[in-house]
Amino acid sequence: MTSGLGIFGGTFDPIHTGHVGLALQVCRQLNVTQLRLMPTRLPPHRGNPTASGEQRAAMVQLAIAGCPNLSLDSRELARNRTSYTIDSLREIRLEEGEQTPLFFVLGMDSLNALDSWRDWQKLTDYAHLVVVARPGQAWPIPSSVVGEWLVGRVREAEAMPFGCCGQVIRLDADFPQSATAIRAALRAGATSHDWLAPSVSAYIQTHQLYPREP
Ligand SMILES: Nc1ncnc2c1ncn2[C@@H]1O[C@H](COP(=O)(O)OP(=O)(O)OP(=O)(O)O)[C@@H](O)[C@H]1O
Numbered sequence: 248m249t250s251g252l253g254i255f256g257g258t259f260d261p262i263h264t265g266h267v268g269l270a271l272q273v274c275r276q277l278n279v280t281q282l283r284l285m286p287t288r289l290p291p292h293r294g295n296p297t298a299s300g301e302q303r304a305a306m307v308q309l310a311i312a313g314c315p316n317l318s319l320d321s322r323e324l325a326r327n328r329t330s331y332t333i334d335s336l337r338e339i340r341l342e343e344g345e346q347t348p349l350f351f352v353l354g355m356d357s358l359n360a361l362d363s364w365r366d367w368q369k370l371t372d373y374a375h376l377v378v379v380a381r382p383g384q385a386w387p388i389p390s391s392v393v394g395e396w397l398v399g400r401v402r403e404a405e406a407m408p409f410g411c412c413g414q415v416i417r418l419d420a421d422f423p424q425s426a427t428a429i430r431a432a433l434r435a436g437a438t439s440h441d442w443l444a445p446s447v448s449a450y451i452q453t454h455q456l457y458p459r460e461p
C-alpha cells in the first residue's frame with residue numbers, strides 16, 4: 248500500500264496553530280507523508296471570509312514554512328465559484344489514481360453538519376474522512392442522519408493500515424484554537440494572538456486584515 252495523501256480543507260481566516268498542529272498529528276498517526284491545506288474560495292455554508300483568497304493562501308504558506316510534509320493546494324481558490332469538497336476530491340482522486348489512500352481532514356463541528364454538504368454520502372467514494380474532535384466535542388448522536396450513516400464506517404486511528412477510501416477515522420486531539428475567537432480578539436484591539444504563528448501575525452498587521460472595530 249502506498250503511503251497516503253492528506254487534504255485539509257478550511258476557510259483559514261486566519262490559519263492558526265491548531266490547524267497546523269492537527270495537520271501534523273494526522274501525518275504522524277496515519278502515516279501520511281504529504282498533507283495539503285486547501286483553502287476554500289467561497290465556503291458553501293457561511294458568509295464570505297474577511298481576508299481574500301490570496302491573503303488566506305499567503306497566511307497558509309507562512310504558517311507551514313518549515314513543515315516539509317505540508318503544502319498549499321490552491322485549486323479551490325482558482326475556481327471562481329462556490330467550493331464544494333466533492334468536486335475537489337473527485338479531481339484529486341483522478342490525479343492520484345486508484346491506489347493512493349486519500350484522507351480528507353475535518354473537524355467534529357463539520358462532521359455534525361455533514362448532511363448539508365453537496366453529495367455528502369459520496370465523499371467516502373473518493374477519500375477517507377478523518378474527523379478531529381475539539382476538546383469536549385461529542386460524536387454525532389446515533390439517531391441523527393449523520394449518526395446513522397456512520398454506523399459500520401468508523402475506525403479508530405490505531406486500526407491502520409487503511410485502504411484507499413471509504414472509512415471515517417476518528418482522531419482525538421486537543422486543540423482549543425478557533426479562528427472566530429482570533430478575529431474577535433483582534434477586532435477588540437489585540438495586536439496579536441497566541442494562536443497565530445508570528446509570521447502570520449505580522450502579515451495580518453501589515454495588511455490590516457481584522458482591524459479594530461470602533
Ligand atoms: N481547534 C480545532 N480542533 C479540531 N478541528 C478544528 C480546529 N479548528 C478548526 N478545525 C476544523 O478545521 C477545518 C477548517 O477550519 P476553519 O478554517 O473553519 O477554522 P475554524 O477555527 O473552525 O474557523 P471559524 O471559527 O472561522 O469557523 C474545519 O473542519 C474545522 O472544524
Ligand SMILES: O=C(O)c1ccc[n+]([C@@H]2O[C@H](COP(=O)([O-])O)[C@@H](O)[C@H]2O)c1
Binds near residue numbers: 258290332
Ligand atoms: O462541499 C460542501 O458542500 C461543503 C459544505 C461545508 C463545508 N465544506 C468544506 O469544509 C471545510 C471546512 O469548512 P469551514 O467552513 O469550517 O472552514 C472546507 O474545505 C469547506 O469547503 C464543504
